[in-house]
Amino acid sequence: MGEAEEISSKQKQISISEFFEKNKHFLGFDTLQRAVITAVKEAVDNSLDACEEARILPDIRVELHRTKTDELQMTTQDNGPGIPRDAIENVFGKFLLGSRFHAIRQTRGQQGIGITGVVMYSQLTTGSKTHVVSKIKSDSSAVYVDLGIDTKKNKAIKSGEKRDVWVDDKTGEEVSHGLRIRTLMKAKYQKGKKSVYQYLRMTSIVNPHASITLVVRDKEGEIVEEGQWLRTTDKLPRVVEEIKPHPHGIHLGTLQRMMREAQDRRMTSFLNNNFSGVTRRAAKQILEVAEIEETRTPKRIKAEEAQAVVSAFQTVKLLKPPMDCLSPIEDLLIKKGLSKAIDSRFASTVTRNPSVSQGNPFQIEVGLVFGGDIAADGPIEILRFANRVPLMYQQGGCLLTKALESVDWKRYGLDQPGGTGIPKGPAAVLIHLASTNVQFTSEAKEAVSFDETVFDEIRKAMLEVGRGLKNHLKKSSQRKKAKEKFELVNIILPEISRKSSELLDREEPDLAPVITQIMNAVFLEEELSWNKEDKLSMCSITVHNYTARARAYTILAKWPEGPDTAMSYNPTGGRKETNGLWAWRLDTLDPGTSMVLEFGISGLSKGEWNETDIFFRGNGEIIGATKMDENLLEEQRKTEALEAAMEEVRKKENDAMIETLAIKPERVPDASGHAEQAEVLLEEAPPPTGEWRFGMEGDDQ
Incomplete structure (x- = not known):
């Protein structure tokens, strides 16, 4: 046998399971401390996803029990829909088997690696099998089974399977549906910022609809750490819809595969039916630019022609993909989540409008809390999340951190030595990236890789919450000074008046005009x-006129307007300025008098709304309110008009698509008029910029 043949004969096919068995660090199992966090993360993420898809409010329990110095037994239990018997071994025993990989929508897990990696790591480090109990609602009993992995065949090895009634160890009640996992692994539990406790704390912040408990025991069974984070809302995240791929994110090889698998007979139908954002008019333009006839069959398109189509994708104006594939946390729930984990005095949140990067829809949310019990002598706490999943490691190499560091935080009241880097002060910043395709730096999903579009969106959100903090600190300072002055005047003047009146034997004068002056x-x-x-x-707004002349103002207040909320009590009337902003006209506010504006919002729970921003129009300043920026307000109105027009365009296109089911292709009404209308609107209207800080000047950072 020759040398080449000998080398060739040694080559062997390896399975994905064997690869991860030798490269477990790719999955986050590189140290004993990180191993337990990774295992808990994968189990909890699966529980949250399963509960949300089944529209069940999650109740999740995590228990860790140290059996040896470097061994831990992990038990997790949820009240989700459970897993059918026939699917259990594939879910836990086969890598790259998942229900979400091909779905373009926001999910926590996607690749079909996570929980299988936990089973493999347990088997690799302790030789133990993972014990699973699963109960679905339609079955009378639960399935009990022990699982391992045949790494050469990438399939599960199961044993000890049986059926029995599942009685909850804590409540003593029969479980109607849910899942319990118990596994033994080499791992060490540690307290601190990078711990299971911190991971679950962060998870509870961005999942306020979930109740999560943690119990950690030592070898003797004594509790060494525990935590409980009860749900603060009964509102489940909105259901995300699966969307078609967008042309801006398509590579040549992907397009060729799609054309090979296509059932469409014409290229126009192929482009219109298989991509989001491509109207019939846009499909014709793409083919015209690519110099391909509309009647060509997708399966017969050559490689150079496919490349021309990919190039045309970048030149033809297309609609953005639908954004109902995303499920943001939303401002009120971010504040509620932060409030149950961090004691603070001020919270500013921003949910940016959805955007698109390389054809992938994404949305940025940022929350900033300040004051309270937060330590003031060190760097601020950074809470990073991707699709509601905490990112615990590689903070310095993460896009979310880099965007935060790019802001000059000194301008907003935080200390930042050198003008760059992580600022210092009594604050914590939450950054959440929701996307159909989060680009991580590794399979361990610990940090987000760089993307200029995402970076810019995060930075803009940072500037907005920074302006909110700056405005809060300014108002607090003004109010404090005014209060001190008012209290001082009201203490000293009456005393002077009383003594003077006694000395002169006169009646005490009315001090109101003097105090006002x-x-x-x-x-x-x-x-x-x-x-x-x-x-x-x-919400009660009181305006005091401590000046010598009458005043006239328009007072504007932000309120949490949404599909589930309404301004149900508003005796003073007023008018809507834009979404989430209401205005009242105060024609005359006489010297020394006050005016009270009061309104009530229905559709919220107690504690969901605990802070608002007040603006004003009129001459002079109002301590405690911010001058309205009319330019920003006008841009907001234009943006809302654009969004309404785009929604109308989508509705008409959907109606046209439905009509194609009942008529012949050549009679399909061309939606190009709607697309053209949308394109004109896109050119005329400003780009969406998320939540508006109406009264705060922009930044040139």
Whole structure:
């Protein structure tokens, strides 16, 4: 046998299971401390996804029990829909088997690697099988089974399978549906910032609809750490819809595969039916640019022609993909999630409008909390999330961190030595990237790789919450000074008046005009409360005129407008300025008088709304309110008009698509007019820029 033949004969096919068996660090099992976090993460992520898809409010329990110095037994249990018997061995015993890999929508897991990696790591380090109990609602009993992995064949090895009634160890009640996993692995539990406790704490922040408990025991069974994070809302994340791929994210090889598998007979139908954002008019334009006849069959398109189509994708104007494939946390729930984990005095949140990068829809959310019990002498806490999953490691190499570091935080009231890097101060920043395709730096999914479009969106969101913090600190300082001055005047002047009147034997004068002249300011204070009887979130705005002349203002207040909320109580009337912004006209506010504006919001739970922003129009300043930026307000109105027009275009296109089912292809109404209308609107209207800070000046950073 020759040398070449001998070398060739040694080559062997390896399975994906064998690969990960030798490269377990790719999955996050590179150290004993990280191994337990990775295992808990994979189990909890699966539980949350399963519960949300089944529209069940998650109740998740995690128990860790140290059996040896470097061994832990992990038990997780949820109240999800469970896994059918025939699917259990594939879910836990086969790599790259998943239900979400080909679906273009926001999910936590996708590749079909996670929980199988936990089973493999347990088997590799302790030789133990993973014990699974699964109960689905339609079965009378639960399935009990022990699972391992045949790494050469990438398939499960199961044993000890039986059926029995599942009685919950904690409640003593029969379980109607759910899943329990128990596995033994080489791992070490540690406390601190990179721990299971911190992971579950962070998970609870971005999943306020979930209740999560943790119990950690030592070898003697004594509890060494525990945590409980109860749900703060009964509102499940909105259901995400699967969408078609967008041409801007398609590579040549992918397009060729799609054309080989296509059932369409014409290229126009292929482009229109298999991609989002491609109208019939756009499909014709793409083929015209690529110099391909519309009647060509996709399966007969040559490689150079396919390349021409890919190039045409980048030149023809296309609609953005639908954004119902994303499920953001939303501002109110971010605040509720942060409030149950971090004690603070101020919270500013921003949910940017959805955007697209390389054909992949994504959305950025940022929350900033300040003050309270947060330590002021060190770097701020950074809470990074991708599709509601905490990112615990590689903070410095993550896109989310780099975007935060790019902001000059000194301008917003935080200390930042050198003008760059992570700022210092009593604050915590939450950054959430929701996307149909999060690009991680590795299979362990610990950090997000660089993407310029995503970076810019995060940075803009940072600037917005920074302006919110700056505005809060400014208002707090103004109110503090005004309050001190007012209290001082009200203490000293009456005392002087009383003593002077006694000495001169005269009646005490009316001090209101004098106090007004000394204060010489218009002061505003708002108070948010809960009306238990009517179940309304109430906001009371009081405007005091401590000046010598009458004043006239328009007062504007932000409120959580949405499909589930309404302004149910508003005796003063007023008018809607734009989404989430209401205005009242105060024609005359006489010197020394006050005016109270009050309104109530229905559709919220107690504690869901605990902060608002107040703006004003009129001459002079109002301490406690911000001057309205009319340019930003006008841009917001244009953006809303654009979104409404785009929604109308999509509706008409959907109606046209439905009509194609009932008529011949050549009679299909061309939706190009709608697309053209949308393109004109896109050119005329400004790009969406997320939540608007109406009264705050922009930044040139």
